[in-house]
Amino acid sequence: MGRERRAIIVGGSMSGLLIGLLLQRSGWRVDIYERAREELSGRGAGIVAQPELIARLSRLGLKTDDLGVHIARRQILNVRGEVTNAIGCAQVATAWERVFRLLRRAFPDAHYHRGRTLKGLTQTADGVTAQFAGGDAADADVLVGADGIRSTVRQHLAPDVMPLYAGYVAWRALIAEDRIPRDTHAAIFDIMSFGLPAGEQFLSYPVAGPDNDLRPGHRRTNVIWYRPADEAGKLKWLLTDAQGRTHDISIPPALIRAEAIAEMHDAAERLLAPPFRALVGLMDEPLLQPIYDLVSPRMAFGRVALIGDAAFVARPHVGAGVSKAADDAAALADALEVHSDVAAAVAAFEAARLPENRRIIEWARHLGAYLQATRTQAEQASAGRHATDAAVIRETATLDFLYA
Ligand SMILES: Cc1cc2nc3c(=O)[nH]c(=O)nc-3n(C[C@H](O)[C@H](O)[C@H](O)COP(=O)(O)OP(=O)(O)OC[C@H]3O[C@@H](n4cnc5c(N)ncnc54)[C@H](O)[C@@H]3O)c2cc1C
Structure with missing residues (x-):
């Protein structure tokens, strides 16, 4: 031995x-x-729990049958709230925690x-x-x-x-299901829903509530809004707190300036479908995450x-x-x-x-x-291929294309 x-x-x-x-x-x-x-x-x-992750967790002997909320569909809403594209796509959405x-x-x-x-x-x-x-x-x-x-x-x-900073940020929040207005809930809650203003991406999908609560009414909506922000200008502005201190990599949610959040709320009114606007209105203390x-x-x-x-x-x-x-x-x-x-x-x-x-x-x-504030020629070509609605709705948050 x-x-x-x-x-x-x-x-x-x-x-x-x-x-x-x-x-x-x-x-x-x-x-x-x-x-x-x-x-x-x-x-x-x-987070989306990919089948590959669920299989790994099961192999560790961990119980995964109640890992999260089962989603069956995806859709894209335009600024008027009309569904412009929809597909079936079965996935499990869970919380990092x-x-x-x-x-x-x-x-x-x-x-x-x-x-x-x-x-x-x-x-x-x-x-x-x-x-x-x-x-x-x-x-x-x-x-x-x-x-x-x-x-x-x-x-x-x-x-x-x-x-390496990618040239855009994600505004993020988890919103309690019972705070979501009824018409918004009906339009988006059970569905992975995208909004695609030019050069941006808004995404919402349901996840478990606190303590893995999967009961209807006790779950949450996960909201992510990707917005371009050039490093020297907009990103710096977003990462500067009320005391004038510019944070290095990310900024604690409590220190994000009210005007930065107000600017995001204003943009929602111009760019997003009514249900997404309602969700943004409920993002009281959002996270701001520069993407690297x-x-x-x-x-x-x-x-x-x-x-x-x-x-x-x-x-x-x-x-x-x-x-x-x-x-x-x-x-x-x-x-x-x-x-x-x-x-x-x-x-x-x-x-x-x-x-x-x-x-x-x-x-x-x-x-x-296609979300980057600035791009090289190669990135420009890549942006062109993925920027269509059909590509975004099929290719996002799935490993199918990676392993195809
Ligand atoms: C917007 C967004 C959406 C995402 N969505 C998904 C998704 O849908 N599906 C998915 O699979 N993933 C998703 N991810 C990614 C996923 O969250 C991360 O890849 C994962 O959490 C990384 O885990 P990690 O343990 O490698 O690193 P981390 O979670 O960063 O952990 C590192 C740990 O090391 C500790 N540490 C650091 N330095 C030291 C030190 N010197 N000594 C001791 N400890 C130290 C830190 O405190 C920390 O706890 C997403 C990420 C983002 C930003």
């Missing part, structure tokens, strides 16, 4: 929990270190360490050491950077890789692996973020099962996942090209 193999996971969100659970089930001693002191929650996000809690409950508290921030790491032929804020350290056979778009692990090993691409040329660094958003961030139009994280985690766990040499396993994982991740990023760029 060899000694117990140890894994350090940096980041206790989706990717961290997915790889943590898989390695634990293969007999590893796994410790997850999460920077946030409080349990992660909310993030105002509804719902998937997170499912994973979090399955992982033992004793090995999930909150309020622990990775500061640095060193590795030798025999192992890897993580150094944390506060001065303590931990040793392991493998370290997984599952620490998101601003990954400390990546900054350490590949400092030149930076997120992140492409890491490597995922393997000796005994250190990068997974999920730490390695690749795709624009949200594919709806692939969590299923991509789950595929990274599964590939890494498989490679560590097959190869006893950790560095060889991490290299094999990279070989399996780099091409796939690049493909997802490219597809997401294609879907989002």
